[in-house]
Amino acid sequence: MHKKLQLNLFHLLIVTGLLTWGGLSFSQDPKTQDSNPTAENQEIEEHDTQDLEKLLKRYNTDSEKVLEDSGKIHNIQQDAATTEVKEAEIEEMRPSDVLEKAKEESIQRARHYQAKKEEELKKANASYAESVRVALEPLQKLSEAELLKRLDEGTRESPVRPYMDQFPNITLYAVRLIKDKESIPSVVKIVENKERLIQFGSVMLFTVIFGFILKRIMHREGRSFIKAAFYFLIRVTFMMALRIGVVYYFYAKELTPAAKVFKKTFL
Incomplete structure (x- = not known):
């Protein structure tokens, strides 16, 4: 890239020298001086100025391209250096260190998975207990007498009915459990x-x-x-x-x- 920049500058100097030498030679030509020298000199100067502006624009464009390419090369070199450092760190690690690190990561993932499952299980169980609480609310609004009456009507043909008649406190205990x-x-x-x-x-x-x-x-x-x-x-x-x-x-x-x-x- 630096060689290209030097070559562009060299071309610019050659063209500028030729234009300057040509202008001086033309201004010293007797035939040219005899026929309206002021207008012709002005036309030559304008032509030289336009050529010089074109050369300067081209030079600026080439310079910007050179700077852009230099920046890209610098970024590539920096990325390569970072990659080399990381590769060197990995190469410096012993096989035992690599295995130990992999083992620690596996243990951490297993613990995270177990904690997540336990949390999900607690939420599910909590929802189940809450569902039971909600289901009992309509019955808890009734009195003990009303619950005893419903229980008596619902267990007339049940096998446990003889035990309920023999031990009435068991029925009362069941009703109070529902009320609580x-x-x-x-x-x-x-x-x-x-x-x-x-x-x-x-x-x-x-x-x-x-x-x-x-x-x-x-x-x-x-x-x-x-x-x-x-x-x-x-x-x-x-x-x-x-x-x-x-x-x-x-x-x-x-x-x-x-x-x-x-x-x-x-x-």
């Missing part, structure tokens, strides 16, 4: 945390297995009826207390409203 705004929705929230629900089921299964083992340990041949009944009551009481404790440990918060209604009804 927190009892049933709170119980529904048990399904929100699937992981805790799985843990609860596993522990309860362990208590069943433990109950069979305890039964075999406490079983003895030749015991009297009273002693066998005594050990039976101890085993049943212990296992019941153990299971109630497990339920309380996992879901005390969710079952507290229903427990309050139970206490109000039966105690």
